[in-house]
Amino acid sequence: MDRFHIVGGSPLRGEVIVSGSKNSALPILFSALLGGGLEISNIPSLRDIRTAFSLLSQLGIRADPLVSADPEKTDLTQGIPSHKNDGWPGKYRLLEESIEAHEAPYDLVRTMRASILCLGPLLARRKRGRVSLPGGCLIGARPVDIHLNAFVRMGAKISIDHGYIDAHTNGLTGCDIHLPYPTVTGTENIMMAATLARGTTRIFNAAQEPEVSDLAFSLIARGARIEGIGTSSIKITGVDSLLEAPYTVMSDRIEAGTFLVAGALLGEDLMIRNVDVSCLDSLLGTLRDMGADFQEKNGSVSISRIRKPRGTSARTEPYPGFPTDMQAQILPLMAIAEGPSTVVETVFENRFTHVMEMNRMGANIDIHGSRAFVRGGASLEGASVMASDLRASAGLVLAALIAKGESEIQRVYHIDRGYEKIETKLESIGARIKRVRGEEIS
The missing domain is CATH 3.65.10.10 (Enolpyruvate transferase domain)
Known part of the structure; x- marks a missing residue:
């Protein structure tokens, strides 16, 4: 099976275009x-x-x-x-x-x-x-x-x-x-x-x-x-x-959201194109609460790294609430934020399978039923981790991008189900990521 090899810490700059949904x-x-x-x-x-x-x-x-x-x-x-x-x-x-x-x-x-x-x-x-x-x-x-x-x-x-x-x-x-x-x-x-x-x-x-x-x-x-x-x-x-x-087909608001979080983690005036910001009010509000500063213009959003992200809370809900498909991606930002954060998952009952893998990288997240309590202030370190679903894969990739050292994300066939050439897009804006080919997936 294919896997991603990622060396964390590289700033993200330039432009990335969001694919169709x-x-x-x-x-x-x-x-x-x-x-x-x-x-x-x-x-x-x-x-x-x-x-x-x-x-x-x-x-x-x-x-x-x-x-x-x-x-x-x-x-x-x-x-x-x-x-x-x-x-x-x-x-x-x-x-x-x-x-x-x-x-x-x-x-x-x-x-x-x-x-x-x-x-x-x-x-x-x-x-x-x-x-x-x-x-x-x-x-x-x-x-x-x-x-x-x-x-x-x-x-x-x-x-x-x-x-x-x-x-x-x-x-x-x-x-x-x-x-x-x-x-x-x-x-x-x-x-x-x-x-x-x-x-x-x-x-x-x-x-x-x-x-x-x-x-x-x-x-x-x-x-x-x-x-x-x-x-x-x-x-x-x-x-x-x-x-x-x-x-x-409309642009993919979850892919756009994933790159927005990547920009909040490591961006240096990162420009994300083909974004319908009207579909992202809840996520943008959460990023603002954490200290993000971004500019919107003509279907594009520019965003830079939050120097001192603040802890916050998010509750996944049907639209227009915070999307459950962005829960895994926001957790790495919460993990390094100053102060505690909380995520309440109300849409799916088994969607914290990525937390154990993030904790192996140094995050401090406790799960109690449908709630994830994030202590904050973590310094993530590279590790070999395993993806369990599509959005968990994206969350682990974001965690690896900010971690010290090298990480390996296994089972990336999950991420291939919902992100078009994500490693190519990330590499084009400065990430040190490559796909390592494995045996063909049935």
Whole structure:
């Protein structure tokens, strides 16, 4: 397995460009199953994206690259470059070649929980879906019951047999759906199913994340009728079919946030481009509390190292609260801050697996249930550590960047799921980081 070798302490200067959002691109890609065609730009080159393309291919969706890729580095049968090259087009046209396929197999779904997002479009367009129960990162339970209960209310019949969800319908019908909590993938799955359902669907307590809005705007561009975007109450009036239309995926706010924390740790007038600061209010507020000074202009943010970071508190919550996907990245800054800090994790129940590894590097963090108590004032030292999930990987990379000496981050296949060439981007702004190739990951 690949790993990162990092020598800490190097200042970060220059410019880095944020890629397209994985969490936005995935549901938009799966919306191609609704038919009508889709032209999508700003797709990041990530393991999860490739998994989505492979799954869509099995479900009868052809992906044609629209930006020239190096033919020697591209699988021309599907237009999908391999993970280890620079031939990623970033722009594709997705066309429906078959509406017969309806099964999402375990060998693909097990690696990416977002694969459940194919079920809603399959039911709406093809009246049947057979999807393996999802896998992915070990950061706590993310049950799909909310999705399934909504589809039953809309007229689907569902059974679970031998690890597969088997669903079919004679046609979905809109209804009122009250979510027990604002699940992102649940909101997206229901919204996609409702675009082709008869009548009107209203989702109450809907997730308000920008990625949900991005999916909604992409569907509207193709002829869907959706109201209440960005609010907790979304109304979808079903249409007979969707049209083909171009759409550009939003920039990745979590990648932007990760580089903002990197700048707060080691920046020397670091410029981060392609940033939508309106999506980052909570994180920017926390960084200000810790002493950060940054300038925003025309989709870019410049930030420099906080000379004496102050301890603070953060509580992860659904958007617009502090994002759970930034919890691991803020901890290294809290670890070296003057005074104590506290993080309360309210979204996932098992998302402090990185803390033990950070403590091995010299952090002083205690976990009590859903709370992390950070003593502050630590001087981190390089060590060999192991990543347990996507965002934990990013947190450990940031810790290694400020640690004295050398560190090795193992299992970086996790970070490849959500950060496009992060080692290349960090190296371009001064970090001493390199990827050490290991055996191929199955």
